Structure formats: structure tokens, C-alpha cells
Amino acid sequence: MGTLEQTVETEEHHGPARGITRWLYTTNHKDIGTMYLWFSLIMFLLGGCMALSIRAELFQPGLQLMAPNFFNQMTTMHGLIMVFGAVMPAFVGLANWMVPLMIGAPDMALPRMNNWSFWILPFAFSMMVSTLFMEGGAPNFGWTFYAPLSTTYAPPSVTFFIFAVHMMGISSIMGAINIIATILNLRAPGMTMMKLPLFVWTWLITAFLLIAVMPVLAGVVTMMLMDIHFGTSFFNAAGGGDPVLFQHVFWFFGHPEVYIMILPAFGIVSQIIPTFARKKLFGYASMVYATASIAFLSFIVWAHHMFTVGMPLAGELFFMFSTMLIAVPTGVKVFNWVATMFRGSMTFETPMLFALAFVVLFTIGGFSGLMLAIAPADFQYHDTYFVVAHFHYVLVPGAVFSIMAGVYYWLPKWTGNMYHEGMGKLHFWLSFIGVNITFFPMHFVGLAGMPRRIPDYALQFADFNAVASVGAFIFGLSQLLLVYNVIQCIRVKRHTTAQVWEGAEGLEWTVPSPAPYHTFAQPPLVK
Amino acid sequence: MTLIGRGLALLGLILSPSAYAEWQVNLMPGVTEISRAVYDLHMTIFWICVAIGVVVFGIMLYSIINHRKSRGAKAHNFHENTLVEIIWTIVPFFILIGMAVPATATLIKMYDKGEAELDIQVTGFQWKWRYHYLGEDIDFFSSLSTPREQIANESEKGEHYLLEVDNPLVIPVGKKVRLLLTSNDVIHSWWVPGLAVKKDAIPGFINEAWTVVTEPGIYRGQCAELCGKDHGFMPIVVDVRSEEDYKLWLAEMKQAKAQASDAATQDWTLADLMEKGEEVYNRTCAACHQVTGEGIPGAFPALKNNPIMVAEPSAHIDVVLNGKAGTAMQAFRDQLDAVELAAVITYERNAWGNNSGDLVTPAQISKLKQ
Numbered sequence A: 001m002g003t004l005e006q007t008v009e010t011e012e013h014h015g016p017a018r019g020i021t022r023w024l025y026t027t028n029h030k031d032i033g034t035m036y037l038w039f040s041l042i043m044f045l046l047g048g049c050m051a052l053s054i055r056a057e058l059f060q061p062g063l064q065l066m067a068p069n070f071f072n073q074m075t076t077m078h079g080l081i082m083v084f085g086a087v088m089p090a091f092v093g094l095a096n097w098m099v100p101l102m103i104g105a106p107d108m109a110l111p112r113m114n115n116w117s118f119w120i121l122p123f124a125f126s127m128m129v130s131t132l133f134m135e136g137g138a139p140n141f142g143w144t145f146y147a148p149l150s151t152t153y154a155p156p157s158v159t160f161f162i163f164a165v166h167m168m169g170i171s172s173i174m175g176a177i178n179i180i181a182t183i184l185n186l187r188a189p190g191m192t193m194m195k196l197p198l199f200v201w202t203w204l205i206t207a208f209l210l211i212a213v214m215p216v217l218a219g220v221v222t223m224m225l226m227d228i229h230f231g232t233s234f235f236n237a238a239g240g241g242d243p244v245l246f247q248h249v250f251w252f253f254g255h256p257e258v259y260i261m262i263l264p265a266f267g268i269v270s271q272i273i274p275t276f277a278r279k280k281l282f283g284y285a286s287m288v289y290a291t292a293s294i295a296f297l298s299f300i301v302w303a304h305h306m307f308t309v310g311m312p313l314a315g316e317l318f319f320m321f322s323t324m325l326i327a328v329p330t331g332v333k334v335f336n337w338v339a340t341m342f343r344g345s346m347t348f349e350t351p352m353l354f355a356l357a358f359v360v361l362f363t364i365g366g367f368s369g370l371m372l373a374i375a376p377a378d379f380q381y382h383d384t385y386f387v388v389a390h391f392h393y394v395l396v397p398g399a400v401f402s403i404m405a406g407v408y409y410w411l412p413k414w415t416g417n418m419y420h421e422g423m424g425k426l427h428f429w430l431s432f433i434g435v436n437i438t439f440f441p442m443h444f445v446g447l448a449g450m451p452r453r454i455p456d457y458a459l460q461f462a463d464f465n466a467v468a469s470v471g472a473f474i475f476g477l478s479q480l481l482l483v484y485n486v487i488q489c490i491r492v493k494r495h496t497t498a499q500v501w502e503g504a505e506g507l508e509w510t511v512p513s514p515a516p517y518h519t520f521a522q523p524p525l526v527k
Numbered sequence B: 001m002t003l004i005g006r007g008l009a010l011l012g013l014i015l016s017p018s019a020y021a022e023w024q025v026n027l028m029p030g031v032t033e034i035s036r037a038v039y040d041l042h043m044t045i046f047w048i049c050v051a052i053g054v055v056v057f058g059i060m061l062y063s064i065i066n067h068r069k070s071r072g073a074k075a076h077n078f079h080e081n082t083l084v085e086i087i088w089t090i091v092p093f094f095i096l097i098g099m100a101v102p103a104t105a106t107l108i109k110m111y112d113k114g115e116a117e118l119d120i121q122v123t124g125f126q127w128k129w130r131y132h133y134l135g136e137d138i139d140f141f142s143s144l145s146t147p148r149e150q151i152a153n154e155s156e157k158g159e160h161y162l163l164e165v166d167n168p169l170v171i172p173v174g175k176k177v178r179l180l181l182t183s184n185d186v187i188h189s190w191w192v193p194g195l196a197v198k199k200d201a202i203p204g205f206i207n208e209a210w211t212v213v214t215e216p217g218i219y220r221g222q223c224a225e226l227c228g229k230d231h232g233f234m235p236i237v238v239d240v241r242s243e244e245d246y247k248l249w250l251a252e253m254k255q256a257k258a259q260a261s262d263a264a265t266q267d268w269t270l271a272d273l274m275e276k277g278e279e280v281y282n283r284t285c286a287a288c289h290q291v292t293g294e295g296i297p298g299a300f301p302a303l304k305n306n307p308i309m310v311a312e313p314s315a316h317i318d319v320v321l322n323g324k325a326g327t328a329m330q331a332f333r334d335q336l337d338a339v340e341l342a343a344v345i346t347y348e349r350n351a352w353g354n355n356s357g358d359l360v361t362p363a364q365i366s367k368l369k370q
């Protein structure tokens, strides 16, 4: 009798604290994952509003809604918020929730640091968004912030931007260390490396990329800070510096960064397709090797963003060939996904729909990426809407669709309730149609000669721009359905089982739904 | 599927010449040997991608249609096949080599830097281009000529809205022209799609590009690197003329220059200078300091009620002639002639209620310019 009471007491002790302190002080991977995901959703909506303001201005030729300087602030903030505020935190949130559940760990390896890496983010982004209200306005030099536009010619708020980037970098590095430590140390007995679910593998590799390149980003913004306030001339030609050096350092961070935004997406899709095809992932080992090769190659392709800066011929050729090589492991991934579906027994619930759209639309983004790798052709594509189309195909129906797929896939596990399938499908179809109407025509205007980052354009681009703007509003507004679906799923009791999906495999499906506050206090045995 | 429908529509658009005008969907082949080579390369890669896409998406679609549970499909349980995996690693590799060969050949052709028959130094400024014909005494600025009212939607937009300039770059047809690109402030990028030339103009460095245009005509482009507020408003117009017409243009330019220096020696009244000054100000300074002289707080200072306007003129003249190093305020010494400088300074000192009553004469400026 006595022992029973004691257990009940300790159990209660281990439940979540009440009120705001639960969230402020929490070291629980599920709470922190949840906070990351909500944060990312808010940033996605904020960055989305900025995108819609850009598209509204570009609906017709002429300046209607905003002055060019504000337009530049919108593109810059949109890019920064989407990359650092929406996509990256969403993946970290998913990792927080799912990595321990997938490897049979009780929590992340460094729970206090976990709390800290999340709570830095709201401060970093408040600082960055507050620049919109400063004299001279927010950063207006593009998310790539090329010097000297971002140093000598920048608005005073650039200093706040630099500190915000530093804070995001610290947050990312801590998050990455935590993920690596968790995966390497807290795997359940029997969970060997080559049994890890692919989401875990891709995140492990992503975490190494993060640790490798976030310090480079910190370095480049520190050099800017020095140039702006302490009289150095890293990027100032008049003082003996080199503006092109900025681009080399930035893209040495920047290219791996784009893989940071896509490798976990590969992982998610590699979890979902086998579940709904009811068939094991084809070529597991080659998926792991392909991910690792992509990560390696991502360090030696950076100057493909700089084909027009005037590199010597040998440089152009090297970066052209190395970039083209990335197509090989990427192709392997796509073929493996298709082979997984082949002769499976497929059903098409919302997560699967998003995953299938991912495979097709990401591949289209990959094709335009291959075209951009061809240096002589890139002279025509570079800095046009063709590039905007390319990276939105890999980021929106790529990274963002994978996140949505993951959310619908794991939401029943998180909440214990099934989301509304019909509403989920509606959200999918509106997003799918919206995304293509928005971004497909951007290929056309780009090829026809429309540069990116311009608030107004020549008349021959008018028709497709109007189409793209209509699509953007369809896509943007349909994201309200995502918000609705998530809240519905939390509030409406539509109880689901531990297994949730008929074809799902993995440790996360062995714990009850909703996953209890503490899981795997006793490590499971993996055979 | 919608995708196929869209692909067909795209194909139709590419193939029908009438669609070219408004709903242009593809690169233009252009008017140089290089631009045509780039176009061919672009189309080759495009079709290779389409072919791969058809195969991959075709198989995927086949599975989606046939291997669905609702049709009673049972999942097979193969999940590995070393041979297949090796094949689909090696085959793409060879396809890539097939793309790399023509790409490398084109790139080498672009980098073939032989002697040129005409060298032009191109300098990017916030937000205009300067063309200096090396060896000829010709040096001028080229900026957007679309009227403000069109941009503000107060009047109907012209045919070449945002793609028209006051002084186009004029070059002879069939001659190798070398461009030496640099910048006065931030990075710009000089791009004319019809010539397939895009090269960054970087402060402190000189980049090289060249072109041989085979057909006379007017070719339009834009700055392609974000360079600040008016990045979208610094177009490029290249006017390619026959050898004789080009020679004629050279002579005209030289004559115009002589006339301008005559004007500097004439006497100018305050009213004349104010009138000219307003025109120069709105064309050259208003992008930053605004038509109202109120500037943009935090970025560009107001000139209205600025103490510098009523103090002794030398400081004012000095800023305008020499600019302020390390800021967006450029040196206008070479951008404007003596009359324009005198006029714009006089205008600023008397407009928007500054009313200093000062008259700065072209003769005064000419002396300082020497």
C-alpha cells in the first residue's frame, strides 16, 4: 500500500508544472519541441504576411503600396524570417519531439541547454523584427546581405541585425550539439547506427553541418560589425579589403545552410512514404550514404552562387562540375522513394499527399538547380526570377511541405487525437494548387528577363506577375486551414491508437497516444 | 494530372511565335554568337530534364494508379537491389558528362579574351551607369528616363516602361567591344539578356566582359544585383549601330561637349539657373534627397532647412563636387557639367524656403573643376 502511494506521488511530481513556468523552465523534450513548433508557425505566418505584401506590390506594374526602400525591407525580412525563423526551428522542433521517441531515449541528452537554445530565439527575433520600427528602417540588403551594401551603405539597424544573427547562431549550435549528443549516446540497447530511422540519420548529418557552418556565419557578421564600427576594412575596397571575400565567406555558410533546410525534409519523407506504401524503404543504406555525400559535397560548391563575380575559368569549371555532381546522390534519393512506392499498397492520407507532392515538386526544383549549375547558362539565370522560382520550389513544396507532412503524420501521436482528414486534404489541395500558381510562372518571367528584388517591372512581365500574386494569396490564405486543423486536432477528442497508422513502424508508435510526458524511462530493447 | 496539362500549355507557348510578345516564357536566343550558344545549351539541358522527369514521374504515376490499396494491391517486400542501385548511380553520372561537355566548350569560348576593337569602362553608381569610351574623349552617364508620373501610376505607362534611358550605350555592329566593369559604391551587375552578358561591377575591382553583336538594334537590360533603394530603376540600353552611324554619333557627342563648355562662360540669371537647377535636381538628386528636399530620415539628409544652405556656399559646393567618402553621397564633379552643378547648387540654396538668395555661377564652378 505504502509503495503504491509513493509511486503515485512521484508520477505526479514528474508531470508538467502548471502555468507559465511549465514553459519557461521546462527541460522536457516534448514541451520544448512543442514550443519550437508554435514559434515556427508564428514566424511562418509573419514571414508569409511579408511575402503577401511583396506579392501585392508586384500584382501590377507601377508603385502602388510601398516605397522601394520598404519593399527591400520586406524581401529581406521575409527571407530571413522564413529561413531562420520558420524552417530551421520547425525542424529542430520535430527533432526534439521525435528523435528521443525514435531511438528509445528518455529525453534529449542536454535538457537544460535545450531550454536555453529555444528561449534565445524569441529574443533574437524580437530584436530583428523591432528594426522595422527604427529610424532608417529594417535591414534592406537582402537575406544574403552582400557588403558593402550591408556595411558602408546600410541603415543603422544593421547592428541589431548582426546581434540577432549571433543569437540565432548560438541557438542553432546548441541545438545541434544536443541532437548529436542524444543520437550518439542515448540510443536504446540494440538500436545500432544502421538501424536508426532515416529522420534520425538525416538530422545527425544536418547537426554536423550546423556546427561546421554557423561559426562561419558568426564570423562573417562579426567582420561586418568590425567594418561598421571599429574601422577595419575586410570588405571595403577603399581600405584594401575585398567585397567578394564577403560572398565567399557568406556562401561557405550559405550553401550548406540550404542543405540544413532540406536534409531533415528528406528524413521526414523517408519515414512517411514507407508507412503509406506499406513497404520498407527501398535502399536504406544507400539513402544514408547519399545523405552523407550530399553533406560533403555541400562544402565544395559554394561559388556556384557567384558565377558572375568574375572568377577565373578554372574556378568556374570546378564549381560547375562539383555542383552538377550533387545531382547524383539527390537522384539516388528520388529513385529510392519511387522504388519504395513501386509495388507497394498505397493509401493517400494527408501526410502521404504532402510527401508525394514533395517528391514531384522538389524534383522540379532540383531540375532547375541543375540548370543553374551550368555556369554559362547561369549567366542568364542568375539574380532573376528563375532563381526565385528555383529556391521556392525546393523550400516551399520542399522543406515546408515536408514539415507539414511531418506535422500531420505525428500530430495524432502528440495530441492523442486524429486530425480531420477531409480538412487536411482540403489544406493539401489548396496549398498544392496555390504553390504551383505562385511559383511556376516565376520561371517564365525569370527567363524572359525579370531581375529579382525589384519593386516594379517592365510591362512584358505584367501578366505572369498578376498570376503569381493570385496564387500567393490562395496559398497564403489556405495556411489558415493549417492553423485551424492543428487547433482542432488538439481540442476535438477524436481518440486514436498508439499505432495510429496501419503501416507505421518504429519505436515512436509503441508508446501510447498522446505520448506521455515521460517516455522510455526504461529503455526498450531493439531487436 | 495538372502537371501534364501545364507542361503541354508550356510547350504550346514555346512553339507558337505569336505568344512571344506578352506571355514570354523562355530565354531569348539573342543577337551574339555567345548568346545563341547559351540558348542552345539552355534548351539542351531543359529537354534532358524533361526526359528524366517524364520517366521518373511516369513510374511514380504508374505506381500511384496501380499500386494502391483501394485496388487491392498487396505490398511486395523487396527493399534492396544492389545492381539497380549501382545502375541508377552510374547512368546519371554519364548524363551529367553529356551536359558538362557542351557547357565547358561554351564557357571556354566566353573566356576567350582576345584584343578588342573598342574598350568601354562601365561604372555602376547608385542608380545609374557611367560609360567611358577609352581612347575617345567620351564619358557620360546613363540613367532611367521613365517619367516619375508613370511609376506613380499618374500617367499611362509607355512601351519601354522602366527599360529606357536618357543616354544609351552606343556601339558599332560586328566589332568586338570589351567592357571593363567597376563600381563607385556598392556592387551592381551589368546585364543585357540579348547579348548574354552579365557581369558584376564591384567597387575597387575591374571585371572584364566582351561582346560582338551581329545585328543592329536596341537591346535592353537591367542591373541584376541588389544595389539599394532604386535597384529596380537602373536599366541598361545598348544601341547597336552600323559603322557609319556609330562614327556620326561620335562626332555629335564631341560637338555637344564643346557647346556645353561654351555655355559655362555665359552669364546666367538667378531665374535661369533656378529653372535649370530644378530639372537637374529632380533628375539627379531627388532619388535620395526627395523632390521636396526633405530626404529620408535615417538614410538621406534633408536639404530643406539645412544650415549648410544658408551658410557661406563653399562647404555646400565642396560636398556636391567631391561627395562624402564612405557614404551614398557621390562626387558630382564629373557627373555634371559646370552649368548643371552651378544650377543645382543655386537651386538647393533657394528652393523649399531656403531662400539664401545666393547665386553660384558656372564660371565659379569651372574654376574649381580644374
Ligand code: HEM
Binding pocket: A048, A051, A052, A054, A055, A075, A076, A078, A079, A080, A082, A083, A087, A141, A142, A143, A144, A388, A392, A395, A396, A399, A400, A438, A451, A452, A453, A454, A472, A475, A476
Ligand atoms: C507564401 C509563400 C511565399 C511567397 C508568396 C513568397 C514570395 C516571395 C517573394 C515575392 C520574394 C521576393 C523575390 C524578390 O523580390 O527577389 C521572396 C523571396 C524569398 N523567399 Fe519567399 N515566399 C514564400 C514562402 C517562402 C518560404 C517558406 C521560404 C523559406 C523557407 C522563403 C524564402 C525566401 C527567400 C530566402 C527569399 C529571398 C529573399 C531575398 O531576396 O533576400 N519564401 N519570396
Ligand SMILES: [Cu+2]
Binding pocket: A254, A255, A258, A301, A302, A304, A305
Ligand atoms: Cu548553393
Ligand SMILES: [Cu+2]
Binding pocket: B187, B188, B189, B223, B224, B225, B226, B227, B228, B230, B231, B232, B234
Ligand atoms: Cu542594382
